[in-house]
Amino acid sequence: MAQGSKRKSPEQWGSRIGVILAVAGSAVGLGNFLRFPGQAAQNGGGAFLIPYFISLLLLGIPLCWAEWTMGRYGGSKGFNSAPGIFSAIWRNGLAKYAGALGVMIPLVIYMYYVVIEAWCLGYAYNYLTGALQMGAQPEAYSNFFNQFVGVESNGFLYTGGHSQVLGFIVFTFLLNFILVYRGVSKGIEAFCKWAIPVMAISAVCVLTRVLTLGTPDPSRPEQSVLGGLGFMWNPDFEALKDPKTWLAAAGQVFFTLSVGFGVIINYASYLNRKDDVALSGLTASSMNEFFEVCLGGMITLPAAFIFLGATAGSFGTFSLGFNALPNVFALMPGGQFFGFLWFFMLFLAAVTSSLSMLQPAIAFLEEGFELKRHASVAVLGLITAIGAGFVVFFSEGLVALDMFDFWVGTLLIFVLGMVQVFLYGWVFGIERGEVELHQGAHIRVPRLVQYILKYVSPLFLGAIFIAFCINNVPNYIETISRNPVALLSIFFLLLILGFVGLLAHIAHKRWVQEGRFQDMAIPGKHSAEKVLP
Amino acid sequence: MTGAGWFIMVVSISSVMGLLAFSLFKILNLPAIEAEENIQSQPFIDTHDTVDAD
Numbered sequence: 001m002a003q004g005s006k007r008k009s010p011e012q013w014g015s016r017i018g019v020i021l022a023v024a025g026s027a028v029g030l031g032n033f034l035r036f037p038g039q040a041a042q043n044g045g046g047a048f049l050i051p052y053f054i055s056l057l058l059l060g061i062p063l064c065w066a067e068w069t070m071g072r073y074g075g076s077k078g079f080n081s082a083p084g085i086f087s088a089i090w091r092n093g094l095a096k097y098a099g100a101l102g103v104m105i106p107l108v109i110y111m112y113y114v115v116i117e118a119w120c121l122g123y124a125y126n127y128l129t130g131a132l133q134m135g136a137q138p139e140a141y142s143n144f145f146n147q148f149v150g151v152e153s154n155g156f157l158y159t160g161g162h163s164q165v166l167g168f169i170v171f172t173f174l175l176n177f178i179l180v181y182r183g184v185s186k187g188i189e190a191f192c193k194w195a196i197p198v199m200a201i202s203a204v205c206v207l208t209r210v211l212t213l214g215t216p217d218p219s220r221p222e223q224s225v226l227g228g229l230g231f232m233w234n235p236d237f238e239a240l241k242d243p244k245t246w247l248a249a250a251g252q253v254f255f256t257l258s259v260g261f262g263v264i265i266n267y268a269s270y271l272n273r274k275d276d277v278a279l280s281g282l283t284a285s286s287m288n289e290f291f292e293v294c295l296g297g298m299i300t301l302p303a304a305f306i307f308l309g310a311t312a313g314s315f316g317t318f319s320l321g322f323n324a325l326p327n328v329f330a331l332m333p334g335g336q337f338f339g340f341l342w343f344f345m346l347f348l349a350a351v352t353s354s355l356s357m358l359q360p361a362i363a364f365l366e367e368g369f370e371l372k373r374h375a376s377v378a379v380l381g382l383i384t385a386i387g388a389g390f391v392v393f394f395s396e397g398l399v400a401l402d403m404f405d406f407w408v409g410t411l412l413i414f415v416l417g418m419v420q421v422f423l424y425g426w427v428f429g430i431e432r433g434e435v436e437l438h439q440g441a442h443i444r445v446p447r448l449v450q451y452i453l454k455y456v457s458p459l460f461l462g463a464i465f466i467a468f469c470i471n472n473v474p475n476y477i478e479t480i481s482r483n484p485v486a487l488l489s490i491f492f493l494l495l496i497l498g499f500v501g502l503l504a505h506i507a508h509k510r511w512v513q514e515g516r517f518q519d520m521a522i523p524g525k526h527s528a529e530k531v532l533p
Numbered sequence: 534m535t536g537a538g539w540f541i542m543v544v545s546i547s548s549v550m551g552l553l554a555f556s557l558f559k560i561l562n563l564p565a566i567e568a569e570e571n572i573q574s575q576p577f578i579d580t581h582d583t584v585d586a587d
Contacts, residue, residue: 016560046541053548226534234538283556289549297545442559 011080011184011363012270018189020280023267024287025192025352027258028199030116032292033346034321036252037301040232041313043248044239049293051240051249056289059460060253062453063417064285065445066424067259068277069437071268073428078516080269081364082262083504086419087517090427098423100504101416102262103364104497106357107380108408109261111387112401113357114176117350118168119149119322124343125168132326133336141326149322150395154485157392169392173385175351180358181377184270188355195348196287202345203295209338210303216331223309228302231313243467250464255410256292257285258356260417266360278441291349300325307331318398321346358384368507383496390492394485403489406476414465421461425454 013019040048074085082102086095126132134140148165150156157163179187215224239245258264268277300320304312307328315324329339358380365376387404394400424433430450437445480486511517 016563020560046538046545049541049545053545229542230534230538233542234535235541279556279559282552283560286549286553286556290553293549294546442563 012272014185014189016275016280018185018193019267019271019275020283020287021192021196022184022188022352022356023258023264023280023284025196025349026261026263026267026356027256027284027288027353028196028291029349029353030120030317030321030346031252031256032288032349033203033296033300034317036256036292036296037232037299038313038315038317038320039248039252040297041301043242043245044236045231046233046235047237047239048245048249051246052253055246055250055253055460056285058452059250059457060257060259061282061285062449062457063254063259063421064257064264064281065278065437065449066433066453067264067420068268068281069433070420070424070428071265072271072273072275072277072439073436074265075269075271076273079367080266081360081367081507082265083364083507084367084511084516085265085269086423087508087511089423091517096504096508097501098416098419100497100500101412101419102265103361103504104500105260105408105412105416106262106360107384107500108387108404108493108496110176110354110357110384112391112404112409113350113354114172114384114388115169115391115401117347117354118165118172120343120347120350121172122148122165122168123322123326124340124347127329127336127340127343130336132339133330136327136330138323138327141330142323144326145322149398150392151397154394154396156395166392169388172347172351172354173381173388176354176358177377177381179351179355180362181373183373184359188359191355192352195352199291199345199348199352200295202341202348203291203299206338206342206345207295207299209332209334210299210306213303213306213332216306220309223306225302225306228305229298231305231310232297232301244471247464247467247471250460251468254417254461254464255413257288258353260413260415260420261357262360262416263356265420266363267356269363272440274440276440276442278437278445279443282443303328303332364503364507368503368510387492387496390489394489396485399479399483399485400489403476403479403486404493406472407490407493411469411473414461414468418458418461418465421453421457425458430454 013022040046040052070085070089074080074088077085077088079085079088081099083096083099086099086102089095090098123132132141132144134144146152150165157166179191181187182190210228211225213225215221217223254260271277271280301312304315304320304324308324312320312324325342326339329335329342332338361380361383362373362376365371365379366373371379391400391404424430428436430453433453434445434447434450476486480490
């Protein structure tokens, strides 16, 4: 019988700050600047921050710690992909299939996220050239967006004269794959080390501009900087009586920290057993919150309110970003420059996120099938190009993008999050979890967090998931029944799910044959030695 | 901007920045020896990302 073997990945982070910036970069994205402000405005303004911070403490940060811990543990066993890590933690036949979600989710999200990323770059470019300075004409910006992304009809972007965005998509695609090909240290970490600070500086510049706007239209004195801040932060405590507010807050925290994406567990697997995850996880989370609360919360909605009034609160994420804000920059002094800066910052935020979505699949292909980097990047490039091409072609009403975002980028993330909290709290065990979390830790995480992870987080997350399904799934089921593109999108997603599940099955068989699990202790039977003073 | 709005804004932003400052302070003040032990042991890490790519 073959001896157990532990394959050690050559990939490792080059520095502590590097992994923190990479995880922060993965988390910081369009949602920090566009989704959070909109959610707050629609759910009680400043009152929204109460359930938001409660969710952060009971769900977000604890789940982050759990994912960092399990990821590093899996890495110590020679696994960097979710199927392998889950199999190392949970000696059950279902583990590899649950882990397949950790490959599929970031893979599918990448397929449409790279398209949105290209929109940001395209908008930044068009601000640079002045093409997006069309004066105070709201319809002009709406038409620009519709033409730019192909909302009018399917295949629109492949017709003559409307394919500018395709060039940006190709560029962003290549940028992502060049960086991920260079690897964890030389690619992802190196990029994040400069991209995050540049993002912060750009955001602070735009923030400074917004906070110094005063009252641009004297005939509307209420549309001032203070009025804009009030629109975002004045609390409507009545909203706290509505369960939807709590649902929205918890959902926002969950998504903003990139928990359940399959990314943190992959990134953490490249750490050594003695590398800290407690302080690193807390730092990455707090960085994300800085971009969300301190920057996103101070820029987007106040700026929109100052120029557009109370209608600013009615926009969804895309409308706010690509329709409302161009109107704002058109009216803002120095708007061309700040518009460029804003969309370039969003582009960087999107790239640091999309990079993180490719690495889990790369890791899986490399360790599951011993593909070298060239081959795994080529295979992944082909799969994601097909997916992105699907999204780009079926652009009418952005139906394909919306379907991918809902079923995978929203629903399945909840599922993976619940799987992870179950694994940590009930399979890995909080006794062992506490020991593992504090291996090399530079801060002490209160014992209470373990009980939160075992008893509170699962209930909290389960309640959110059920409420979310009740509120949203029926509408999407109806959409599938009447829209052929929606139905085709579902088939496409099921195809990918089946394909990744099959790969996970094959990879697991290879690991078993290689004896990769033979020297692993059964979780729960390992004595939890004390490592803290 | 109401008083409650100011309060929530200031407390929220202060809390987040305080948490971030605490985290970064802890990281930047890690003892040198521990810092080296907790990153890779070599001063330059060749991750062989592309060397054996073929």
